[in-house]
Amino acid sequence: MEADTKPKKYGPxxxxxxxxxxxxxxxxxxxxxxxxxxxxEVFEEEIHQVIMENQLFKPGERIAIGxxxxxxxxxxxxxxxxxxxxxxxxxxxxLLSVDEGITGYRDDSLETVKRNELQYGLPLxxxxxxxxxxxxxxEIVKMIGLKNNCTFCGVFRRQALDRGAALLKVDKVATGHxxxxxxxxxxxxxxRGDIARLSRCTSITTGEDGPIPRCxxxxxxxxxxxxxxxxxxxxxxxxxxxxxxxxxxxGFAREFIKDLERIRPRAILDIIKSGENFRISTSTKMPxxxxxxxxxxxxxxxxxxxxxxxxxxNRGLPKLGIGRSRGLNSDVKKDIKQGGGTESIESxxxxxxxx
Amino acid sequence: MACSSSTCxxxxxxxxxxxxxxxxxxxxxxxGRNSHQNxxxxxxxxxxxxxxxxxxxxKFCRDCFKTNIYGKFKQAVTYNAMITPSDKVLVAFSGGxxxxxxLQFVHEMQYRAQRNYDASKDKSLPVFGVGVAFVDESSxxxxxxxxxxxxxxxxxSIVSNLAPPSKELYVVPIExxxxxxxxxxxxxxxxxxxxxxxxxxxxxxxxxLQLLLLQKVASENGYTRVVLGSCTSRIAxxxxxxxxxxxxxxxxxxxxxxxxRWEIPVVLPLxxxxxxELNTLCGLDGLKILELLNGPRSGINGLVSSxxxxxxxxxxxxxxxxxxTAGKLTPFHFNRIPEIHDSNVPLATRRRQKRHSLKPNxxxxxxxxxxxxxxxxxxxxxxxxxxxLGSHQNSDILAAACCSSCQxxxxxxxxxxxxxxxxxxxxxxxxxxxxxDQGDFSLLREQIQDFLLSDGEDEN
Amino acid sequence: MxxxxxxxxxxxxxxxxxxxxxxxVDLPKGAEKLTMRDLLSWVRxxxxxERPEMFMKGESVRPGVLVLVNDCDWELSGxxxxxxxxxxxxxxxxxxxxx
Numbered sequence: 001m002e003a004d005t006k007p008k009k010y011g012p013x014x015x016x017x018x019x020x021x022x023x024x025x026x027x028x029x030x031x032x033x034x035x036x037x038x039x040x041e042v043f044e045e046e047i048h049q050v051i052m053e054n055q056l057f058k059p060g061e062r063i064a065i066g067x068x069x070x071x072x073x074x075x076x077x078x079x080x081x082x083x084x085x086x087x088x089x090x091x092x093x094x095l096l097s098v099d100e101g102i103t104g105y106r107d108d109s110l111e112t113v114k115r116n117e118l119q120y121g122l123p124l125x126x127x128x129x130x131x132x133x134x135x136x137x138x139e140i141v142k143m144i145g146l147k148n149n150c151t152f153c154g155v156f157r158r159q160a161l162d163r164g165a166a167l168l169k170v171d172k173v174a175t176g177h178x179x180x181x182x183x184x185x186x187x188x189x190x191x192r193g194d195i196a197r198l199s200r201c202t203s204i205t206t207g208e209d210g211p212i213p214r215c216x217x218x219x220x221x222x223x224x225x226x227x228x229x230x231x232x233x234x235x236x237x238x239x240x241x242x243x244x245x246x247x248x249x250x251g252f253a254r255e256f257i258k259d260l261e262r263i264r265p266r267a268i269l270d271i272i273k274s275g276e277n278f279r280i281s282t283s284t285k286m287p288x289x290x291x292x293x294x295x296x297x298x299x300x301x302x303x304x305x306x307x308x309x310x311x312x313x314n315r316g317l318p319k320l321g322i323g324r325s326r327g328l329n330s331d332v333k334k335d336i337k338q339g340g341g342t343e344s345i346e347s348x349x350x351x352x353x354x355x
Numbered sequence: 356m357a358c359s360s361s362t363c364x365x366x367x368x369x370x371x372x373x374x375x376x377x378x379x380x381x382x383x384x385x386x387g388r389n390s391h392q393n394x395x396x397x398x399x400x401x402x403x404x405x406x407x408x409x410x411x412x413x414k415f416c417r418d419c420f421k422t423n424i425y426g427k428f429k430q431a432v433t434y435n436a437m438i439t440p441s442d443k444v445l446v447a448f449s450g451g452x453x454x455x456x457x458l459q460f461v462h463e464m465q466y467r468a469q470r471n472y473d474a475s476k477d478k479s480l481p482v483f484g485v486g487v488a489f490v491d492e493s494s495x496x497x498x499x500x501x502x503x504x505x506x507x508x509x510x511x512s513i514v515s516n517l518a519p520p521s522k523e524l525y526v527v528p529i530e531x532x533x534x535x536x537x538x539x540x541x542x543x544x545x546x547x548x549x550x551x552x553x554x555x556x557x558x559x560x561x562x563x564l565q566l567l568l569l570q571k572v573a574s575e576n577g578y579t580r581v582v583l584g585s586c587t588s589r590i591a592x593x594x595x596x597x598x599x600x601x602x603x604x605x606x607x608x609x610x611x612x613x614x615x616r617w618e619i620p621v622v623l624p625l626x627x628x629x630x631x632e633l634n635t636l637c638g639l640d641g642l643k644i645l646e647l648l649n650g651p652r653s654g655i656n657g658l659v660s661s662x663x664x665x666x667x668x669x670x671x672x673x674x675x676x677x678x679x680t681a682g683k684l685t686p687f688h689f690n691r692i693p694e695i696h697d698s699n700v701p702l703a704t705r706r707r708q709k710r711h712s713l714k715p716n717x718x719x720x721x722x723x724x725x726x727x728x729x730x731x732x733x734x735x736x737x738x739x740x741x742x743x744l745g746s747h748q749n750s751d752i753l754a755a756a757c758c759s760s761c762q763x764x765x766x767x768x769x770x771x772x773x774x775x776x777x778x779x780x781x782x783x784x785x786x787x788x789x790x791x792d793q794g795d796f797s798l799l800r801e802q803i804q805d806f807l808l809s810d811g812e813d814e815n
Numbered sequence: 816m817x818x819x820x821x822x823x824x825x826x827x828x829x830x831x832x833x834x835x836x837x838x839x840v841d842l843p844k845g846a847e848k849l850t851m852r853d854l855l856s857w858v859r860x861x862x863x864x865e866r867p868e869m870f871m872k873g874e875s876v877r878p879g880v881l882v883l884v885n886d887c888d889w890e891l892s893g894x895x896x897x898x899x900x901x902x903x904x905x906x907x908x909x910x911x912x913x914x
Contacts, residue, residue, distance in 0.1 A: 013887075013891050013892075022887070023887070023891055024886060024887050024888060024891075025887070025888035025890070025891070026888050026890040026891055033891055036886075071824070071910075180910075186598065187595070187598070189680070190594065190595070190598065190677055190680045190681070191666065191673065191676065191677060191680075192676065192680075193676045193677075193679050193680045193683075194680070195680060195683040195684075198680065223879075223910045224881060224910060226910075227824060227881055227908055227910045228881065228888070231823070231881075231883070231906070231908060232886075239823070239824045239825040239909070240825060240828065252662065252665055252666060252669070254879070254911065255878070255879075256658070256662045258877075258878035258879035258911075259658050259662075259878050260599060260655065260658060261878065262878045263654060263655065263658070264555075264654075264655060266763070267599050267600075267655070269601075270598075270599060270600055270601030270760075271598055271599055271601070273601040273603065273759075274597070274598040274599075274600075274601050274602060274603025274604075274606070275598075275603060276603070277603040277604035277733055278603045278604070278606070278607075278684055279604065279607050279684050279685040280683070280684060280685065281685045
């Protein structure tokens with residue numbers, strides 16, 4: 001071993017914040033080289049600032065953390081409980097998980113969430129598709145096959161999370177969407193021509209007019225830093241792709257974002273900034289919100305999407321409500337976009353983006 | 356209006372939201388029927404041609420294909436009152452397929468107008484004039500002098516071979532942007548570009564200089580419009596790259612048919628035509644294209660082009676959808692031809708303009724523009740960058756007035772380098788930044804003072 | 816050269832779900848040092864059993880895969896040019912799996 005190669009790796013690379021310890025990573029946001037300890041501090045402090053500046057929480061609120069067992073929600077649960085203690089937010093935090101009923105995938109990730117419950121001392125609530133809808137994803141896939149299954153899963157999950165939140169009587173749900181996810185969503189909405197979603201997708205809090213608002217404390221947090229944080233802190237998270245949509249994360253848009261990040265890390269925040277600044281006239285009409293006649297969930301149609309899909313499953317007509325087929329709501333097809341084109345530009349595991 | 360691509364949803368042939376997300380099976384079925392009949396969908400008598408990569412799109416015959424593309428051009432021109440009889444238009448010609456087609460179409464339009472003029476007894480309506488400008492970038496690219504001479508020779512013959520009325524050709528070296536400064540332009544341009552460390556920034560600065568040079572040529576020679584050949588594909592790339600560079604606010608200014616934030620309004624009549632269609636048309640009509648002049652793009656722009664290309668291959672209507680999305684963003688007040696008061700212009704044209712052009716949106720003078728790229732500035736960003744203004748040096752004032760994208764990718768960070776960079780900027784750019792005022796940033800200074808003052812007042 | 820390689824964030828699925836590999840990597844012929852560039856091509860040949868495109872792009876890792884050498888971001892040590900030494904620990908983590 002030559003002594004002269006050592007300094008190259010360990011020597012002069014000191015943390016540019018404390019100037020004492022060895023730098024452990026290069027921050028994508030600032031390109032600073034910093035040590036682990038300083039990284040923990042700035043990482044947590046920035047999230048605290050985002051929470052304060054955007055007034056995400058009020059003292060005394062009950063907050064559910066959408067927990068999938070994956071890296072983002074695990075780090076979110078850890079950091080939120082830490083910040084809640086440190087800065088006296090006065091929040092009652094809960095973990096809320098959805099059990100889709102996917103053997104070999106969700107059952108394993110739920111084990112992770114159950115460990116998180118003990119590790120962070122946060123009460124956990126699991127709502128399952130089986131309990132809410134009478135069907136597990138395993139059973140749904142058995143009936144409809146591997147086509148369109150992500151539509152069912154996405155529609156059901158969105159509603160399941162709201163129902164779980166209602167059971168926990170929380171004021172708000174916090175999700176682990178990070179800056180990369182939001183940048184990707186901005187691009188996807190441009191690629192799909194969805195101006196209504198484009199105008200909403202960069203909001204840090206959504207659904208304030210709905211039953212339970214959702215917020216994204218990681219809106220400005222790079223995925224790289226979340227993974228680094230989880231790795232350095234040895235946080236217990238689960239990372240396997242959904243068995244029913246393997247390779248879903250091999251999307252063009254995700255790949256593009258990562259390519260951009262490599263040559264210009266700030267591109268991710270620039271995309272979010274663009275998304276926030278687009279000149280979208282507020283008169284762009286939003287679908288009128290009513291309630292589903294069957295289950296009482298918010299819906300712009302007579303029946304909510306979940307009920308339409310469920311009706312199809314129960315009547316043995318799983319195509320109901322999918323794509324262009326005629327269903328109960330003749331125009332339900334407008335809401336459910338499904339088809340070759342969209343699917344292949346879909347990227348990250350659908351579970352995390354739909355939360 | 357019809358569109359040659361079966362799935363295109365550009366504004367000209369918008370059929371409703373759902374069309375775009377049609378399942379491939381449906382699309383295949385429709386096309387299957389067509390190819391079964393094997394006749395042009397429009398005239399139903401001739402065989403359709405195969406236009407380019409996607410065989411499924413072969414549904415028009417040769418003539419209907421051409422008519423259709425010309426129709427899209429014509430509609431863009433008339434609906435937006437781009438060209439009126441009293442205008443003199445300068446076509447920016449790079450030698451690529453898009454600018455070749457736009458030159459051909461503008462020419463055809465002029466030729467028809469001339470025929471009508473000759474046939475009519477009423478000589479009160481003149482025929483619009485056409486000039487062609489080629490920006491010669493040989494001083495910054497490594498072309499051999501033979502290559503560039505050959506290219507310019509080809510361009511001369513393309514332009515002179517167009518039927519009368521004859522068209523003036525301006526071959527303008529890019530360094531001419533410095534001609535009013537009285538320096539050696541080549542040397543200065545090189546220094547200016549070398550001062551920009553980011554590849555993407557360099558490329559974008561050059562594009563801004565090109566536009567500025569076209570303005571200069573147009574203005575010095577009495578032109579009233581600058582015509583660009585930007586096609587759907589090009590604009591789709593711009594939508595994505597502007598988004599990636601954080602220019603979401605100004606994006607909608609760049610992608611409209613008309614852009615009058617310049618002294619001479621810039622128009623984009625091929626906004627609804629895809630690169631593939633234009634390539635096919637060049638092939639069909641034997642329109643000569645100069646390949647060498649369009650180098651590959653690098654950095655962010657390069658990544659974006661290959662991303663859009665992949666998307667387009669996966670779904671042939673993707674570029675259309677991207678431009679359509681951006682088209683739903685609110686345009687600016689300058690995205691229209693300024694009101695025509697010229698009594699030479701037929702009343703019908705004026706009426707049509709009233710009907711189709713955008714309504715004025717906000718007060719005209721309220722917009723501030725980035726001194727480098729001329730994009731409208733988001734007020735909140737401007738004041739935050741001004742509040743961190745270090746000194747009141749000219750270079751700092753200019754830097755603070757730039758959009759965040761130019762600040763990041765074009766302006767040097769180091770103060771002495773920045774000062775040098777600003778001193779190298781061409782006069783037309785400085786003049787524009789100062790809204791026609793000569794010289795020393797006095798107007799910019801004043802504007803900034805206003806901002807600083809009102810900021811101070813807020814605090815009190 | 817003895818090295819410890821760790822795969823996480825889902826990358827372990829590409830090498831038979833084994834997370835930690837203690838390996839012995841020979842120096843390339845005629846070379847005095849082992850660089851990350853050499854190690855990546857070795858890993859690709861010897862450890863990755865399926866879908867190598869999930870791990871590599873060109874001669875580097877696929878964008879979105881984090882690399883740490885002795886718990887230090889490889890962006891600080893020169894990425895592909897990072898020199899490896901006896902008993903070094905190299906960690907690969909994918910950021911691309913769901914959260």
